[in-house]
Amino acid sequence: MATTRERMLETTGRLLQHQGYAATGLNQVVTESRAPKGSLYFHFPGGKEQLAAEALERSGQSWTGSLDEVLASARTTAGAMRRWVRLLATQLEATDFAAGCPVATVALEAAPHSDAISTAATQVYASWVALIRARLEDEGVASSRARTAAVAAVAAIEGALVLSKSSRDTTALRQAETYLRDLLS
16 A cells, blocks of 8 residues: 555656646645645655655656666667657547656746756656667667767657647657657667
8 A cells, every 4th residue: 555655746746747837736636645634744844846856756767667668678779769659649648638748747847946856857857868878879879879869869759749748639749750760770
């Protein structure tokens, strides 16, 4: 059974992914996580900012795990990115375009004003770049080119998710899939 702290982090991560930082209220987190009212500041003395930063790290780690699995199971990095993009498109459609990247929504909105959120987002994105870069290097791509390609891959996917979510259409993700196939082949 999940602890109160874990439930609060999970609930906050989901709410942040769906509605962003400003729209996610502490009362909503407490209610939806079925947490005792006084537990918020007990578990998160830094308040909403601490809670959001930790939830962002947790959500980002979950996506990191999924990305790692996709990279490990595909024959090539290009093939892995194709599968990853298709998985994200399916998820986006399944949630009626409500659940995009768990990091992007909050990073765009709150990172400029919060060192904790900026740090959390930066660490998550760096882990994605590192995974893709390592896979490319394993395929014989030079380190500097692998890093550039990995950053481009993350940027293309994140940008395509934002475009797809805002247009309520996965065309941008399908186009990113084509771009990444060409870039990484």
